[in-house]
Amino acid sequence: MTSTSPLVSVILATNRSSPFLAAAVSSVVAQTYPGWELVIVDNGAPDPVALSAVVAGIPRTSIVRVPPPVTVSLARNAGVTASGGDLLVFLDDDDVWHPERLERQVALLRAEPSAPASYCGGWHMDANGRPFAPSWPAVPANATEMLSGTARLPHICGAMLIRRHAFAEVGGFSPELSMMEDFELALRLLGRGTFACAPEELVGYRRHDGNVTGTGIDNVRVRRSALDGILTRHAWAAGARGDERTAALLREHRERERARASHDAGLATLAALRRRRIADAAREARWGTSHSATAYFGAIIGRLTRGGGSRRW
Template sequence: MNERSIGGTPVVSVVLPTYNRLPLLRQAIASVVGQTFGDWELIVADDGSTDDTRGYLEAIDDPRVRPLWMEHRGDLTSARSAGLKHARSEWVAFLDSDDLWLPGKLELQLHRLAAQPECRWSYTGYSLIDTEGTSLPERSDLLPRPISGYILEPLLRLDVSTPVPTMLVQRSLIEEIGGFDETIPIHSDYDFALRLAARSEVLALPDILTLVREHPDRTTARLRLAELYADQERVFRKAAAATADRKIQVLCLHQCAMQLAGQAAALSRERSHGAAFAALVRAGRIAPFKGAVWRTAVGCALRALGVFT
């Protein structure tokens, strides 16, 4: 399915941010070029790579591949947003430079979306692979099954997972929600998904069409656990403030309390006892009767007293 759209504007813009990942980038781009649907443009937002990424991209003899050169910021969200600003198509897909698509991903998503115009975005099933591309079935089997419809509540409960590389989204919907929030440094992709889910039904394809790579150099793998919890709490707090639905607000605040408790436990293990108890105070104000918060408080207190490490 390689027909080109009339007028020269491609049907799909693919946004791919990268930084110093040339061996994996080659594979990611090959998975786009190998799509059975060929009417796309690929915007590769290079965040100032210092390896041979520039030479590789400049040597690609395919006018559909459009490099975007940036000064280094070390911020995946900024690179993704920069690429998104150059997208011309009705539909936008995203791929990270360490992940892969199976050949029929775009074709199958577009075909099924055409039959369900009420859905303005889609995501697919995915599985996990390691650095060498070897499947990780013991972890992949634990991933939640994709579900369609209005998924804001299950998404907030963490009962569904919508990684950005699995998505295909109407550009007009992205513009309506304001794109990616660059003030959220880590979980901007999850915040993006929440705002999509609050705005439109989604079409979920259970087919495994995306491969997400787990490896030590992945962005989240290099961060402190306390940072991850703090950033996730910020996302839930933002979602609570954005809705007038009391049920959704309560669910968001419950998740805020749980993230703060997780942050406290992580800080306690780092011996940052003052910061741990500050996080627990915030969690207690949100959910004073939540058992998990109190159990965490006991554990933090015992650790601070040196009862256990």
């Protein structure tokens, strides 16, 4: 490919027999931008023969096998190593793309050569592919706004199209992470500059029973702890290298996330008490009061006031 039409390496890591894999691959094949290659990373798929059958006959497609168990971060890094494109994009085995996704984001990076990555909006869909509200827009924001948490980072890793040199410069995905790895990578990429924004809905994110990012209480607890730890570590690292401005932005981001999570913990406390799940209520109370007591009690008081006191939570 030429410098004006760079090769895009699509990295798809899978460790399961996903009933949605064929749809994900088909959405790559249907792209209006022709300059792509597809690297499937098999990091423990139970039926390698069936996996090979899904991509049989698709041009510019290869399968890389890495022995499990490995994190999704290691699997994606292995896919990048096996690829050759100047631009990188990551696709989960249950998501799909708008046909013009690559064309629009490649053009955006061509127009903004200083941007280390671009990101786009998308839509939610159910297991049958039916869209449902709300969609998730991509709102333009600079690196300072994203680092401080006044603007949200890209919704999912798959919404970003990343320059290979920027990915290499920040060291790729942190290999130990199997959750929030996309958020952590985005924080490091922001150190290279502001992302280019494609506000259109170009990625379909599928909600189903097998999602890693489920909304169950145990999953919420793990994710909020991971988020808090990532921001704490990055703020410390920025301070250690003498970048106090970035450290302050990241501490601000952490406090915003703690307030949001403590607010949710307050609501979760009431819900657990209503169901007589005392242990769950106690765990949520400990999180909320230790991280942002103001937000925690504010959520409880607000819910009780709006709900008519203790009669209805």
